[in-house]
Amino acid sequence: MSTKMRIGQGYDVHQLAEGRRLILGGVEIPYERGLEGHSDGDALLHAVADAILGAIGAGDLGRHFPSSDERWRGIASSEILSQTVALMVEAGFVIGNLDATIIAEQPRLSPYQEAMHANLVDLLRTASERINLKLTSTDRLGAIGRGQGIASLAVILLEEASA
Numbered sequence: 001m002s003t004k005m006r007i008g009q010g011y012d013v014h015q016l017a018e019g020r021r022l023i024l025g026g027v028e029i030p031y032e033r034g035l036e037g038h039s040d041g042d043a044l045l046h047a048v049a050d051a052i053l054g055a056i057g058a059g060d061l062g063r064h065f066p067s068s069d070e071r072w073r074g075i076a077s078s079e080i081l082s083q084t085v086a087l088m089v090e091a092g093f094v095i096g097n098l099d100a101t102i103i104a105e106q107p108r109l110s111p112y113q114e115a116m117h118a119n120l121v122d123l124l125r126t127a128s129e130r131i132n133l134k135l136t137s138t139d140r141l142g143a144i145g146r147g148q149g150i151a152s153l154a155v156i157l158l159e160e161a162s163a
């Protein structure tokens with residue numbers, strides 16, 4: 001019997017703005033600016049959720065959580081990701097592995113990397129070794145390098161849940 005597998009990728013970027021809390025990977029990070037967005041602007045959790053939706057062939061986040069819908073105003077992205085994971089489970093899949101990258105110049109995120117990793121493990125209902133979280137910068141190049149925003153990439157492999 002072969003295991004059915006599905007692959008998905010996600011990309012997200014949000015602007016950093018004054019007067020917002022900075023939430024990344026579900027972790028509140030002390031900083032003078034935060035990510036702009038209809039939700040809490042958590043670019044990492046959005047990229048991961050989009051990758052899952054892609055893998056199960058369910059479109060994208062904009063379709064499931066449209067910013068035109070007042071229901072989703074100020075929603076925690078951990079809630080968005082939980083609901084996406086519920087769709088994944090309903091479709092009969094579990095996490096094979098996730099490889100995600102945060103691209104940010106400021107602030108320094110490494111002190112929060114472990115907490116973000118732990119949140120991903122919980123939210124995706126999987127084991128620690130199946131989740132990989134990387135941090136990088138653009139060497140001060142471009143908009144992200146000037147600190148105007150934070151981006152995230154995610155590649156995910158799903159495996160058919162064993163009956």
Ligand SMILES: [Zn+2]
Binds near residue numbers: 012013014042043046
């Ligand atoms: Zn987003």
